[in-house]
Amino acid sequence: MFRRDYIVRMIEDMTAMVAKVMTLKQEKKTTEALWEVDEQFNRHFRLNSRLLNSLSVEDMIEMFRLGGIIESDKLQGVARLLKEEGSIYAAAGNKEAALLRSMRALHLFLYADQHGADRELLGMTKEVEELLDNIQGYQLPVKTERLLLPYLESDGRYAKAEDSLYRLWEQGADVAVEGQGLYRRLLLKEPEALELGGLPLEEVRQGQAEWERITAAARQEQS
Secondary structure: OHHHHHHHHHHHHHHHHHHHHHHHHHOOOHHHHHHHHHHHHHHHHOOOHHHHHOOOHHHHHHOOEEOOEEOHHHHHHHHHHHHHHHHHHHHOOOHHHHHHHHHHHHHHHHHHHHOOOOOOOOOHHHHHHHHHHHOOOOOOOHHHHHHHHHHHHHOOOHHHHHHHHHHHHHOOOOOHHHHHHHHHHHHOOOHHHHHHOOOOHHHHHHHHHHHHHHHHHHHHHHO
16 A cells, blocks of 8 residues: 555655646756656666766665565656756757757666566656657667567567667677567467568568578588
8 A cells, every 4th residue: 555655655656746847847847847757767766867977777776676676666756857957958058968868768667567567657658658769869779679679579560679779789789589480489479460560561571571581591601
């Protein structure tokens, strides 16, 4: 019951904060808007923005590991606040600060999702989509792209998942086995589901053949 009450309060507070921040951004009151976000960090997580943003995403995640278990809903709460903070910097024209927070927020959302977070709690699907739009044109770190790939597959966005796979390959990540697994799983899907995911059955077959070709060629070069 306590856990549920905490989550409800967090959602209510964040909803109110987002509305207030929107008004402050329109009024170009950047400092006040950032203060509103920082207050939420302190109220719900006993953190402040300066401390949090001095940490790596790995260290942020470790702060929400309790007895070996990730507190995934709290983690996505932090991600939502980072995203909002990024939007404030973007509105103020500070693209570097906005990009940093968007990248970190995306990583935390995806990590939380991989560890059982409730996607409906804070509208994760919408938040992730907006973050992907915010960072369009920038290369994701491999560690984040590795989280994005299974997220896209689980969301039924198969063509996007394939794109993610190739981005990892192009960055030199060893994803030969992951790619084989992806195509095998896709071949088990109904043709209608594949169509909806932007990757028709014939394209899956072609993609699997091409993946086998390029990974085999890479193995030959290494031997």
